[in-house]
Amino acid sequence: MGLEFLARVRSSSLWVATVAALVMATYAAPLAGLALAAGAAWSLINLALLQGLIVALTGADRRTMPATWRAIAAIGGLLALFAAGWLMLTRLSPALLAIGFGIPFVVMVLKATALLLLPSAAWRRLTKSPWIAAAAVVVLIAGLWVVAGRAAGERHGAAHTESLAGAVRGGAGAHEAARSGEAEESGPQKFPNVITVLHRLAPHAPLVGFLHHYEVLVFSLGIALLLCLVAWFASRNPQMIPGPLQNGAEMAVEALSDFFTGILGPRHGPRFVPFLGTLFIYILAMNLFGLIPLMDSPTSSLNVTVALALIVFVYAQYVGFRELGLLGWLDHMAGSPRTAIGWFLVPLMLPIHIMGELAKPISLSCRLFGNVFGEDMLLVAFASMVVVGVPFTRFSIGIPLHFPFFALALLSSVLQAGVFSILTSIYLLLMLPHDDHGHEGEAHAQHAH
Amino acid sequence: MDFHAALGWGLPVGIGLAAIGSGIGLGGIGNGAMQAIGRQPEATAKIQLAMIIIAALAEALTIYAFVTMILLRGQIG
Numbered sequence: 001m002g003l004e005f006l007a008r009v010r011s012s013s014l015w016v017a018t019v020a021a022l023v024m025a026t027y028a029a030p031l032a033g034l035a036l037a038a039g040a041a042w043s044l045i046n047l048a049l050l051q052g053l054i055v056a057l058t059g060a061d062r063r064t065m066p067a068t069w070r071a072i073a074a075i076g077g078l079l080a081l082f083a084a085g086w087l088m089l090t091r092l093s094p095a096l097l098a099i100g101f102g103i104p105f106v107v108m109v110l111k112a113t114a115l116l117l118l119p120s121a122a123w124r125r126l127t128k129s130p131w132i133a134a135a136a137v138v139v140l141i142a143g144l145w146v147v148a149g150r151a152a153g154e155r156h157g158a159a160h161t162e163s164l165a166g167a168v169r170g171g172a173g174a175h176e177a178a179r180s181g182e183a184e185e186s187g188p189q190k191f192p193n194v195i196t197v198l199h200r201l202a203p204h205a206p207l208v209g210f211l212h213h214y215e216v217l218v219f220s221l222g223i224a225l226l227l228c229l230v231a232w233f234a235s236r237n238p239q240m241i242p243g244p245l246q247n248g249a250e251m252a253v254e255a256l257s258d259f260f261t262g263i264l265g266p267r268h269g270p271r272f273v274p275f276l277g278t279l280f281i282y283i284l285a286m287n288l289f290g291l292i293p294l295m296d297s298p299t300s301s302l303n304v305t306v307a308l309a310l311i312v313f314v315y316a317q318y319v320g321f322r323e324l325g326l327l328g329w330l331d332h333m334a335g336s337p338r339t340a341i342g343w344f345l346v347p348l349m350l351p352i353h354i355m356g357e358l359a360k361p362i363s364l365s366c367r368l369f370g371n372v373f374g375e376d377m378l379l380v381a382f383a384s385m386v387v388v389g390v391p392f393t394r395f396s397i398g399i400p401l402h403f404p405f406f407a408l409a410l411l412s413s414v415l416q417a418g419v420f421s422i423l424t425s426i427y428l429l430l431m432l433p434h435d436d437h438g439h440e441g442e443a444h445a446q447h448a449h
Numbered sequence: 450m451d452f453h454a455a456l457g458w459g460l461p462v463g464i465g466l467a468a469i470g471s472g473i474g475l476g477g478i479g480n481g482a483m484q485a486i487g488r489q490p491e492a493t494a495k496i497q498l499a500m501i502i503i504a505a506l507a508e509a510l511t512i513y514a515f516v517t518m519i520l521l522r523g524q525i526g
Contacts, residue, residue: 263498363509367505374512374515422498426502
């Protein structure tokens with residue numbers, strides 16, 4: 001309890017506020033996200049200045065000159081902050097600003113509650129057996145469900161008449177939207193999966209509509225959950241003489257670790273193995289999921305692959321900043337000029353490097369999407385090639401011409417997952433300070449696209 | 450020839466040309482890698498790694514053509 005606790009609160013609320021502001025800016029409006037971020041930033045700076053003031057006034061070195069100056073600076077900062085707060089209140093939405101302002105306090109209260117709760121006897125009794133803990137979680141979720149349902153019911157009753165009027169007015173528009181939705185449906189024909197089958201059986205059920213809308217997300221999150229379960233079961237009870245599941249998991253982890261450490265070198269390798277290995281296993285599982293009947297591979301949607309590529313892009317830039325610092329990163333972007341010719345070439349090298357960095361996520365995402373989607377299309381095309389209607393009956397027979405291509409699909413699924421993670425590791429390698437031995441070959445490979 | 454008819458002719462031909470190009474490229478890459486492995490079998494792992502990366506880069510061009518085709522397919526009249 002003390003300054004270290006406050007620092008933890010600060011970093012947690014910084015993360016929470018950043019994520020919340022990004023979500024708001026993406027799904028509501030950019031200005032709403034800005035308001036949330038501004039509120040949180042205001043609150044965090046306020047807390048930091050207050051902490052500085054209190055430390056300066058009550059610390060061991062009070063009544064010395066530097067402490068006085070620090071106190072004066074903190075008070076001046078607080079005054080400037082209040083002026084900025086007034087300015088923000090006139091420009092941005094006060095409610096969102098207040099929510100952003102409240103984030104650090106909520107985090108502080110939650111952290112304090114956790115600190116009080118975790119060493120208590122009741123908590124220890126609750127977590128002694130996983131069954132009791134699971135039952136407690138289930139009870140908590142059920143209670144939240146009931147409360148949220150009741151609150152939503154009340155709000156729904158109030159909003160009902162209003163939405164009815166809106167529906168009458170927007171009737172024509174809704175029809176238009178429905179028709180364009182249908183047109184979108186009949187785009188590329190794919191194998192049916194669980195969700196499309198459900199959607200065809202019950203097109204108007206709200207849950208099915210939700211699932212159908214977020215089909216890709218449902219599948220990718222389901223696969224992530226499945227992988228988590230497998231990992232949990234494999235590492236739950238480690239034995240000296242491993243069972244089949246533990247053995248397989250250990251082999252996979254060891255092979256991936258050796259492989260990526262071989263690319264990145266023994267100094268940097270072990271740090272990035274978890275990220276790269278997870279990427280490989282996750283993409284491989286997503287690619288292969290499309291080969292299971294009634295399932296769909298999420299990577300055959302551009303949204304998923306772009307998300308993965310953006311994660312890689314942001315992570316590579318973060319690693320670059322972390323390892324090289326701002327100046328080192330700029331130096332790297334300018335092509336590390338050391339000679340007069342190098343400095344002369346900076347105006348040429350900087351745009352090339354920046355474009356190269358921006359081209360990486362595009363090429364990563366398009367490659368994975370194109371391969372998996374093209375493979376799906378190939379299978380569908382061959383499956384639907386020979387569908388013969390039997391005369392005098394309503395049945396038709398299909399000859400499964402696409403079976404040989406399953407082998408090709410298996411091969412390219414593994415290959416594409418490998419290519420994605422290998423290229424990611426090479427982007428990371430190019431970002432890391434490479435002083436030990438030259439990577440000229442990879443550097444040329446990077447410039448090739 | 451109007452725009453839709455031009456697309457109807459151009460897209461299949463274009464993707465075929467792209468496939469020919471990256472086929473030639475992949476052939477060259479495979480040729481070089483196989484020769485290198487034949488000369489130095491002990492460096493197989495390194496050569497294969499580099500081969501896969503460059504093969505992915507060469508193959509990506511066809512994939513771009515394919516994605517373009519998917520995007521423009523709805524425009525064919």
